[in-house]
Amino acid sequence: MGSASLATQPSPAAFLPSLPARGRLSLRPAPPHSPPHLRKRAGKLRVLTIKAAQSGVNNVSVESPPGNEASVTGAAYGFRGATTSLTNEILTSSKKITLVRHGLSSWNAESRVQGSSNLSVLTETGAKQAEKCRDALANMKFDVCFSSPISRAKSTAEIIWKGKEEPLIFLDSLKEAHLFFLEGMTNADAKKEYPELYIRWREDPANFQVNGIYPVRKLWGTAREAWKEILLTPGENMLVVTHKSILRALICTALGLPPERFRSIDVNNGGMCVFTVNKRGEAMLQALNMTAHMYSDHTYQY
Incomplete structure (x- = not known):
């Protein structure tokens, strides 16, 4: 019997904001081959990021909580x-x-x-x-x-x-x-x-x-x-x-x-x-x- 392979799709996490070491949000655009709903979601995140930057919200802390x-x-x-x-x-x-x-x-x-x-x-x-x-x-x-x-x-x-x-x-x-x-x-x-x-x-x-x-x-x-x-x-x-x-x-x-x-x-x-x-x-x-x-x-x- 021949083997069948399933086409894999990018994980939704691939289109979420990445968090660089300096703690500022950056956003990778969704690849053109990604499903429409993921491209739409990435677009919304990009708009939110732009609005946050325009309003001066650019110092988001991503530090881990200390100790216990x-x-x-x-x-x-x-x-x-x-x-x-x-x-x-x-x-x-x-x-x-x-x-x-x-x-x-x-x-x-x-x-x-x-x-x-x-x-x-x-x-x-x-x-x-x-x-x-x-x-x-x-x-x-x-x-x-x-x-x-x-x-x-x-x-x-x-x-x-x-x-x-x-x-x-x-x-x-x-x-x-x-x-x-x-x-x-x-x-x-x-x-x-x-x-x-x-x-x-x-x-x-x-x-x-x-x-x-x-x-x-x-x-x-x-x-x-x-x-x-x-x-x-x-x-x-x-x-x-x-x-x-x-x-x-x-x-x-x-x-x-x-x-x-x-x-x-x-x-x-x-x-x-x-x-x-x-x-x-x-x-x-x-x-x-x-x-x-x-x-x-x-x-x-x-």
């Missing part, structure tokens, strides 16, 4: 420039940060405005929620725990961290927003006595202000301070226990969201969020408000 950064990005190419550095300096290693909101407090249960007050304390239910957090993280190894020094968060952290030799560090930058004379008032009373102020706090928090002080906008600066303190501390796996408003600010600043997005994110009592941060201090959100452990014996390993 591929594992941080899920083996993706990397994300230089895709997010903003939280440290503005190179870290010694990539990091994993687990954020936890404190357990149910007395003022949570009474529907009171809490803010930075230290008078709201962890309830019996809140203590059990903290125990659930501890059990859910039993298989995780953390290098350090950071906590707000305010009572309800401090008590939650102490329950989660009980028996561990690693340091428990209290940061003022993890304190909750200061809400002035609204603190301690029930939401119903605050809405009745200060309707305009309360509605602004609930519906336009970025522009809520008392005597020229904007608590939520100030919280964004505090969150950036907290990120630097956390990420510049030696270690690769960090636990952070704090409050809902500062948690919102931590999440939003890591994602590059402004104070106007304050109420676009929610975290339940005992809820957990996870970020990975590469060596350039750029954060990637891995999990938001994990609560499976609140309703079962679920344990986490990540």
Whole structure:
């Protein structure tokens, strides 16, 4: 029997941009014998390249991610420039940060405005929620725990961290927003006595202000301070226990969201969020408000 040979066609990759060592894009035209759809694709790429050059986009980085950064990005190419550095300096290693909101407090249960007050304390239910957090993280190894020094968060952290030799560090930058004379008032009373102020706090928090002080906008600066303190501390796996408003600010600043997005994110009592941060201090959100452990014996390993 005679042997048959199949005609081979050029690979589509042959018509994609080549990447020279200096990192600038160049484009080889499709050969005239190539299929029409590949010639069309190469033509589109050529137009895009010309437009990019005309707009000044000619400094595309093609460097490989340093060290173990591929594992941080899920083996993706990397994300230089895709997010903003939280440290503005190179870290010694990539990091994993687990954020936890404190357990149910007395003022949570009474529907009171809490803010930075230290008078709201962890309830019996809140203590059990903290125990659930501890059990859910039993298989995780953390290098350090950071906590707000305010009572309800401090008590939650102490329950989660009980028996561990690693340091428990209290940061003022993890304190909750200061809400002035609204603190301690029930939401119903605050809405009745200060309707305009309360509605602004609930519906336009970025522009809520008392005597020229904007608590939520100030919280964004505090969150950036907290990120630097956390990420510049030696270690690769960090636990952070704090409050809902500062948690919102931590999440939003890591994602590059402004104070106007304050109420676009929610975290339940005992809820957990996870970020990975590469060596350039750029954060990637891995999990938001994990609560499976609140309703079962679920344990986490990540």
